[in-house]
Amino acid sequence: MKQQTFSEINSPWNFRYCHGGTLRKSSKGRGARPLSTKDPVHLVFKINKTAVTAGLRSPRNFNLINALLKKYARRFFVKIEQLSIQRDHIHILIRGGRRSALLSFFRVVAGQFAQVLTDTFTKQHEGEKIWKYRPFTRVVRGFKSYKIVRDYIQLNEREILGRPYSKTQLRGLSEEQLRELWV
Template sequence: MKQQTFSNLQTHWKFRHCHGGTLRTSSKGRGARPLSSKDPIHLVFKVNMTAVSKGLRSPRNFSLLNILLKKYARKFFVKIEQFSIQSDHIHILVRGSRRSAIQSFLRVVAGQFAQCLTDTFTKRHEGERVWKHRPFTRVIRGFKPYKVVRDYIQLNEMEALGRMYSKTRLRGMSPEELRELWA
């Protein structure tokens, strides 16, 4: 029986700008990670709550994540346009000048988050994995999708700060509510 190769695996057209997360479990997300040096990229890191005590919004973890994000954004010349840290996941909207810089930023930030959250600089981590899935990335093409992602990240931040959660969220928001979101 001939061995299956993944080099010619075609991604479904809906997911051509997405990679990682739960897409990785199906054949839809197994192509190369699409990255762009011209367009913004939406990143989502999903943490395994059993591996990280107190979640990401605890004061220690929150300040640590802020410091690491800013440090490695400067190092790899990646501009962080917006980010939101929830108790179990992180949303980041970034732009980079080179594909290799964005790849390095993704790799180093994920590794440093995991090492700092589990204190594994001197000892080996024997518990569960820190990340639930590989980081989800989506290249944002066009102004309308960019605006939707910006509003979504802002809404997530407001919900982390105490705003009531609603299932309709962005779909049911009026222009006045969107202005209030950014006030």
């Protein structure tokens, strides 16, 4: 009975599996963070551009972020299925074993990113906050939505590597163009 009441979070149906980001500013995103140990989770970290002037794609920051993600994914038994690091945000598609491990992964990775990017190991940071929003998570339920998120992350990675940006994103792509993303 207790688990049934936990699964029915009091939030609108289209935000039932989402938490953080801009949702936090409205009443829709203020419940418990929905997580699943069976389904993948789409995780987005968005930085404040003025706090990190070099961006996340600078060689130093890019390598540090990759190393931190690998280190803490091993520590918290989280499998990173897909990753895309942009100039001002990071998309990660992950799977985890336990809810507590996933929450610890989010907390530790966000803290370590902030410490490394602002270099607070050697000096005290006295500037703007590094994170623009709290980490956004969405539980990806079903194969169709999994495929859409997976293709979206791949499209983001291709755009940062030189593919032209389109406003329609995945909606305007044919099957051939979607296959081309993965080549």
